Amino acid sequence: xxxxxxxxxxxxxxxxxxxxxxxxxxxxxxxxxxxxxxxxxxxxxxxxxxxxxxxxxxxxxxxxxxxxxxxxxxxxxxxxxxxxxxxxxxxxxxxxxxxxxxxxxxxxxxxx
Amino acid sequence: xxxxxxxxxxxxxxxxxxxxxxxxxxxxxxxxxxxxxxxxxxxxxxxxxxxxxxxxxxxxxxxxxxxxxxxxxxxxxxxxxxxxxxxxxxxxxxxxxxxxxxxxxxxxxxxxxxxx
Numbered sequence: 001x002x003x004x005x006x007x008x009x010x011x012x013x014x015x016x017x018x019x020x021x022x023x024x025x026x027x028x029x030x031x032x033x034x035x036x037x038x039x040x041x042x043x044x045x046x047x048x049x050x051x052x053x054x055x056x057x058x059x060x061x062x063x064x065x066x067x068x069x070x071x072x073x074x075x076x077x078x079x080x081x082x083x084x085x086x087x088x089x090x091x092x093x094x095x096x097x098x099x100x101x102x103x104x105x106x107x108x109x110x111x112x
Numbered sequence: 113x114x115x116x117x118x119x120x121x122x123x124x125x126x127x128x129x130x131x132x133x134x135x136x137x138x139x140x141x142x143x144x145x146x147x148x149x150x151x152x153x154x155x156x157x158x159x160x161x162x163x164x165x166x167x168x169x170x171x172x173x174x175x176x177x178x179x180x181x182x183x184x185x186x187x188x189x190x191x192x193x194x195x196x197x198x199x200x201x202x203x204x205x206x207x208x209x210x211x212x213x214x215x216x217x218x219x220x221x222x223x224x225x226x227x228x
Contacts, residue, residue, distance in 0.1 A: 033216065043203065043218040056215045088155055098209055100147060101216060103157035 002027065004093050004104035012110045018079040021107045025072050025093030031055075032074040033101060034066060037088040046089075049074055050097050078109075086111045114139045114208050118219035125194050125226055132179070133189040133222045135204030143209040146187040147216070148178065151201040160202075163187060165209075194226045 005024045013019050025032050034046040045058040049068035066076040072093070078085055088108050092101035115138040125131040137146065148160040163171045163178045171178045179188040187206075191198055201221045208214045 035218075042220050045215040045217065048215055056213055058215065090157060092157070098145065098207065100159050100162050102159055103149075105154070105156045108155070 004091060004102055006089075006091050006104040006107050008107060009105060010108050010110075012112065013081050014112050015081055015083060017081050018077065019081060019109060021076045021078075021089055021091075021109075023074045023076070023091030023093075023104060025074070025091075026102055029093035029095055029102075030072055031094045031097045031099075031101075032068055032072060033092045033094075034074070034076050035090045035092070036060075037090060037106075038086075043090075046076065048097070055097060081111045083111050085109065114141070114144075114206055114214060114217055116204055116206050116217055116219040118204055118222050120222045121220075122223045122225065125224065127196060127226060127228050128193050130190060130192045131194055131224065133191070133202050133204075133224065135187045135189065135219060137185050137187060137204075137206045139185075139206065139208055141208035141210045141214075145207050145209060146178070146180070147205040147207075148176070148187075148189045149203045149205060149218075150198075151203065151221070153200070157203070161189070191224075194224075196226050196228060199224060199226045 031050045033048045047066045048056040068074045088106045090106045092103045094101045117136045144165045146163040150158045161173045177190045203221045204219045207216045
């Protein structure tokens, strides 16, 4: 069974631009979560989706948004990029919301 | 509010030795799940082991076992017979199961270095 895939793997953007990250969960998994990982803040929760509905949202500004499609694939969008948005963005999927989450390889975003 | 604490920034162990990575948590929810993940330098998070708050026995998965002490609110990961490939960052995580709107939260992590 294929694992969680994330595209792109690496991204370089400049301040003020916007970016869209994509995540394809493991087949059959209905829940997708997103995390931001930085050396200073560690792993921080962004969003959680289940059956196309946002179930939870972390403490991030409104520039961060996401959605989940009917096939469980998810996208995350960050508008008006800031230098501090440089991070590894990890997507994870699980069968149901409370099951163990399986992570993708991440998208490394660099904002210049 | 739920909280996870990993007090060991780094641990060093020799091959074939056992090592314990500490994790303490805080929650008022009697129903919760505890998870351990491994993150090698490549960046991908790898699920290792799960312990439910109502599980009577400590979880084990191959060389990994979870030393669950509910009264002390600790969930330490024990890796037996360490291998060079175990060198990585290890994260403890928790999720409350009765509270709506909660998410999986992670500790700051412990870097494990295994030497030959």
